[in-house]
Amino acid sequence: MSDNINFEEIKKEIRKLISEIAEIPEEEIKDDARFAEDLGIDSMMALEVVAGIEKKYKVVIPEAEIPIIRSLQNVYDLLGKLLNK
């Protein structure tokens, strides 16, 4: 995974993964969704979601970044950064 990754495809995969882990229908997960306010995902479930993303894309999310992940956009930004490293 590097420069030629199709990020739209990745966003789709992430929405699917969130749907699987948090057991929320995929169509309810919009790109601008916030975990707690829009999806009803509590802090523990949010950790599970991000751990799922970490596993799928074989990246390690630094401890300092964990508390700032509160929305889908935060996930996209962070993953974009890690995959392009």
Next chain:
Amino acid sequence: MSEKKTIFITGTTGLLGSYLLKILLENGHKVYALARNKNEKAAKDRVKEALSFWDDKVIAKYSDNLIVLDGDITEQNLGLKKENIELLRKEIEEIFHCAALTKLNSPLESSRKVNVEGTKNILELCCDWNNRGKLKKVNHISTIFIYGDYQNIFQENNLDVGQKFNTFYEQTKFEAEKLIGEYRNKGLWIDIFRPCAIIGESFTGKIPSLSYALHQLIHIWSKGLLDYFPQGYFLKAVCVDELSRSIFYISSKSLEKNKTYHPFGYDSLSLVELLNLSVEHFKFKKLYIVSKEEFVSKSTPLQVMLLKHNIFFINTNVKAASEATNKFLKYYNFEFSQFTKPLLFNILAYAIKTGFIMKSKERHKD
């Protein structure tokens, strides 16, 4: 089995409160249940829903004996109308106070509001119902986890042993017990029950929510989010049906005032055994069993954090004694189950069957 009483119970939409309510109704008691309207759902419907989860026939069978009152323990007089307060004063003989904010990560202010101030609001009313009414006894549901970081044997008659707390839940339930001491001195008969981690029904594995600690862990396993798992973690747990029955037995039979009980068995649930069973029977991902230190060094910060919010809360250096409570129960032929493979299998099978946890075939493609 016992004389019919008129009982007031809080927390009836919760895990223990709903099961206890079922048992009280099945035993012929008249019950006033306090509940809040929430998410546009009326208190009455919420209580009925919680009861039906355990048994869909219980409402139809015992509806004459169940009165749901819309109220909130955090409000003065529990948010009840004056005429209802008067009615309860005249009728209530016994109270089960099960309502609590049990989320481990709740802030101090909201935990204290429910667990301490809510208890105080109830006990204030109890003083009046005891002095001018029929109230004889209050059964307060606390938690064994008030032992905090204590590193010795924590007995039924222990409370303040100089412990420090891991969560505001533990701290505020401890504060509530301190408060109870003051009201006992005012003449109220208050028995305290300190359950440990509550898991599903022993014979079906049923549980209404995945938000409880053990099910969170099963969820994490089921999604294949870990590679390693630390050995040496044993969860002091009790099945919701056995816990409710034990509290009911004790409250019906106990004559000694102001006692504290530890309603759970001697056995602890081995998390590695549960994990192995889930790998063997439910195709969960096999994890490497390592020491806690190895787990922390080999896992990612996020994987460590998943367990920090879960089993790392477990104080592995304390022994929660329950001999006195078990001795009392044994006299009435009641014994808690051991965590045998069939019981653990029920817990896992129920979670998977109901879709709390998805089957693993789609899970580990990566």
